[in-house]
Amino acid sequence: MARRTLLFFICVALLMQFTEDELRAADGMDFLRWRMTEQARTSDGGMVVSFDLSIPPGANPEDIEVTYRALPQGNIGAETGGSAPETYRKKLGDTRPEGDGTVADVTVYSGRSELIELTAASRAGDARQYALTVFSCFGESGNEDPDAERTNYYPNRPAFRVATGQYYFRAQTGMPIEFSLDSGPDSVSVFEKGIFTSTAERDASGNYVYVPPHDDELSEAGYTAKKDVVFAASMPDGDLISFYVPVYRSFYGKIDLKGGLAVLSGSMLVSAALAMRAGRRFPWR
């Protein structure tokens, strides 16, 4: 009996390991994906967001299409509410080799308050690959991206939507990241800091939900430190789609309200005692 139980657990462990290895093999980091490298204000009040686009071996950088849609954020800037999204085409910047693949620089400029959905599309072998990311800009210049060409074209990629929330523009550890992918698999692979960590399962409403765990490195590093989270999904037709999210430390992860209220009470008691004993120097009026 004991031997059977032991055998059962060994089989389960092997099966889990096999499944994980299979995911790693299928969805290893050899796919088209974004990584945010810098966010900065420009002297005219706009914002520049720079990315590295990792291009897998076998994909020709010259065949990669980079497009983005800018969706004015009515909830952030009332003046832009209700406008239709505008689509732009970008060219890849400098490229450099990295491992077996290539990395290209892509920089997006925004002069408005808008949510930007950045897409790269590529062909590697028979399958197509797509890399997506969504980020907010709070530009104030009103200027357009000087290096982008306005277009009506947008790649015909699998339908993908992010469930934006109040704090989506700054995804945090401990808070769910939620998105949907039409005809997607039951689970997608999750990579944190370039390492496969887990899978995000599709829930009853058809959304994939992942809660990035709190991270001591982020807590120590400061409020601008981020970790790179990438979701990767193999579609039934063999296409591969990745979604990149920079995740920052949580506003609420390591706070203690009870402790704070204790400090507040103590401070008020000490202050009140001092005020009562202040003596003639501070007379009652």
Next chain:
Amino acid sequence: MTVRNLRGIVQHAGFIVMMYGGRFGLHLGSAVPCFACPFVPGCGGFCYLMGLQGYIGFGMGAAVASGMGLVTALGWFAVFAASVALLGKLWCGWICPFGLIQDWLSALRRHLGVRERSIPYPVMRRLAWVKYVLLAGIAIIPPLVTAGILHEDFYLPFCGICPGKSLLPLFAGETRYLALNYDNLVTLGFSVALIAITGAMLVGMFLKDRFFCIFCPLLAFIHMLKPVTALRLAKTPDTCVGCGNCRRACPMEIEAVYRERASSDVQSDECLDCAACVEACPSDFALALKFLKVKLFRSSRNYAAGIGGNSKKNELSR
């Protein structure tokens, strides 16, 4: 309607605009000369001190090339200076949401029959340096963060200890700034300091009118722009009878208005332009709140007698 009642109405309207304006699509920008706290979700504008810390941090050192442009920073300063030039310290005495909270606590104290703790004017003058030290900290610390000398959680150092950050968001249901933050030693230090200062300020603001204003660096900054301010308090010393009502009515217990015997300029750095002294003054024309040369409100014996007749409204009856 008395000036005091008018001030109350303006203060409450200002409170609604500053605290909830963003929820109605109203945002006054990043250069508001009062405590419109950006940590209040849906606020109607950002306190200039917050913007200033950001601009100084971004606008200096290595960040010049890639960061916030000095042009933008100077643009917001121009907006701030124009706002101060137009309304002067009315921002403090008539509009500031944190000032209104202090007035609520003072009203509660009076309602409970607790007497006010006096801080004699000489002591208050000696405490005046605190707000200038805070202002200096706002100018010095952010560039050190940008230069990488200080941990980046020192960013917005004044906000880190400002009791407005812990108290004002409560009116929008946000309690997290009253919590200890264990992310790292810097955040823990700031959160302990913020909560301890908040506790001390709550007691101080309950026992003493406008206690926080004694230490407010924004008041100091507004006072530094006094030469360009159109609105100010003026005295005609010849008509002053020396009764001392102005000193007793002043929430900041300023003596300069009472003691001045030669000059018409009685706008000291603690003055909030609340006009309590003008209301209490029984001498015709002795005190006035002026916009350039136009007297918006001047003292008169009839007015003083009128508000004096209602002891519940009269500060002098305490």
